[in-house]
């Protein structure tokens with residue numbers, strides 16, 4: 001044979017795969033157990049890059065692995081094809097977003113075929129197809145029926161550049177996630193999904209995912225939901241009929257409240273200021289203008305000097321009747337808790353800073369120097385058990401004078417100056433005060449969340465039309481199910497440029513409709529849905545992507561879902577995963593599915609860098625997926641990626657050697673070509689040393705793949721190929737049965753990384769295609785028996801025992817074995833071991849004095 005020609009092999013096997021469609025998921029008559037393997041579907045902006053090459057290589061490894069384990073594998077691919085980039089590209093080029101989108105998709109499909117990805121190509125979906133988004137509209141209607149989709153008028157994040165609203169999740173450090181423009185607040189009436197109804201379940205169910213999802217993602221989700229536990233307390237306001245409620249995590253400190261703060265941008269602040277003197281009204285208005293230009297992040301920065309305006313009004317502490325001056329200050333946020341707080345400067349740092357800035361009283365109600373006994377931790381910790389920094393600092397401060405030190409007493413202690421609470425610990429004081437408040441009818445136990453409802457309206461063209469109708473008399477009615485899909489009009493003739501209202505509003509013919517109940521003229525909703533709606537349930541649509549009658553059949557969901565392995569970038573740690581988890585729970589509650597978490601295992605890959613920095617078009621260091629395959633071929637790219645390091649680590653493309661991978665694959669092919677035995681030799685008669693290497697790999701590979709140690713598997717394959725080569729050239733020779741056995745096993749396992757090369761090897765070895773469907777063999781246990789050696793155990797310099805141990809034993813294990821040995825125990829006669837010197841695998845030496 002000539003030199004390794006990746007192209008010829010690639011084309012040959014891609015044609016055969018295309019003709020035979022071997023990776024189509026098995027249907028109803030398939031009795032194998034099932035696995036659903038899914039890569040996060042791509043967005044069709046431009047060409048794919050090396051980040052995709054990495055992610056989809058891992059997806060294919062996992063899918064192929066489960067087929068080799070005897071599973072019926074579902075591994076589909078689709079496109080997240082609605083969204084702003086298509087629309088912006090269309091505006092720039094004066095093209096139709098549809099054309100741009102579908103031509104990019106065609107290019108992606110070509111690249112995935114080139115890559116040898118083992119998809120079930122019969123299940124393709126594009127979220128911008130009416131056949132798909134019709135079911136987004138169906139989902140919207142179901143949520144609306146249950147009160148989980150609603151309209152509300154509220155300040156929203158507005159990107160002045162893209163001229164559209166953004167979900168909280170799309171605002172990063174106060175800027176638009178997409179274009180980087182500074183986000184401002186704007187009051188609008190918009191559609192929301194009520195994800196906050198599911199806050200507790202979204203939080204609590206994360207416990208089920210421990211060990212199956214990356215710890216980091218679980219932590220990010222927990223923080224995002226941000227549950228705080230405490231109490232709601234009602235305060236009377238002088239000169240106002242209705243009470244005002246505040247949320248506090250420290251109701252135990254109620255006796256220490258010395259003032260009251262409202263968010264300047266809340267309705268309450270405006271109302272209270274309106275009743276104040278002209279001077280205060282003016283100062284408040286000035287302050288409000290300043291605050292309006294501040295981002296939420298800035299407002300939460302604890303290092304900023306405190307600012308605020310006294311509103312000349314008073315709240316009444318419900319527990320002791322004290323009058324608390326009311327201030328408006330930007331450190332209190334309008335949309336957290338109730339937008340108002342009771343300020344306890346002695347025990348809250350922000351309140352203390354504020355009190356010191358404006359000369360307000362400071363009253364200590366927790367003696368943090370008092371000894372605490374019992375189960376209460378002395379140093380308070382966060383939910384993960386990490387001591388709070390402020391608490392550690394404070395514990396070293398032996399006095400309780402926050403007004404002097406400027407450090408709030410946030411630690412544990414005994415209640416003082418607090419009437420009936422005096423002497424109690426924090427926990428008991430919280431329980432007692434909540435009881436007292438409840439008895440008086442002025443407070444109750446409560447929780448608060450950082451999570452906000454999901455704003456789904458977008459003022460853009462390229463998305464799913466919201467299927468609601470606005471009647472002339474002001475009612476809002478759903479488009480009936482039998483009139484779905486409500487399809488987008490033609491983009492031609494519409495001005496797609498951002499202008500703050502949806503371009504659909506100008507499509508007069510499209511906008512005009514009839515009230516489905518009365519037949520009276522009515523208008524459509526001009527907004528489209530956030531594309532995160534599309535991706536919140538697409539894994540279910542893959543179960544019957546061409547089904548015209550339902551979103552997905554429940555029976556298919558029961559068979560395949562949840563997704564067993566979901567693979568993609570950590571950039572989706574919050575937004576996409578949280579929404580998919582929410583919609584899954586909602587669909588469960590509606591009885592459509594029988595599981596409550598969509599993704600049983602989550603694998604996040606690291607990033608592909610170039611020269612240490614993130615690849616990006618703007619930096620001009622983007623390596624494109626399609627062109628990366630041109631020279632070395634797909635198999636070398638896939639193998640080099642898998643070999644580059646642990647899945648979760650970043651890969652620097654500059655350090656990755658596709659040439660090395662290419663050489664390895666050529667070596668593997670040559671080995672297969674050199675095998676001189678016929679397919680039915682008796683392996684057992686082969687060279688034992690080579691057989692041991694082969695069977696060790698058969699034994700280890702499944703565990704290594706399941707723990708995503710793909711790089712180790714590639715390294716072990718390289719070892720095996722070298723061992724085969726050695727046996728052929730300088731050992732038992734090419735006709736030895738162990739050579740054939742080893743070459744066959746190489747092909748079976750190499751299929752995960754280099755499927756074209758593996759199929760070619762399999763054919764050279766005289767087998768029918770496809771090696772991709774051949775179950776891996778079971779290792780022969782007699783070939784796995786480990787070599788053992790004798791360990792000498794000494795006690796105080798004298799040999800007291802010899803024990804047989806595995807040659808590869810570790811120090812801890814060896815020491816434990818030695819300590820438990822019967823002879824050693826007898827010789828010690830109860831004396832304590834004071835020192836142990838362990839030199840695996842040969843010597844253990846104990847001293848007793």
Ligand code: ANZ
Pocket residue numbers: 227228247248249250251253263331332333334335336337338339340341342343344347348448
């Ligand atoms: C009195 C108090 C005393 C508080 C004390 C803390 C310590 P987390 O843990 O983030 O939930 N708070 C409530 N609503 C707020 C708002 N809209 N903007 C800013 N701060 C707000 O924080 C809950 C605590 O943050 C609440 O408990 C309240 O201050 C403040 F020694 O009430 B606390």
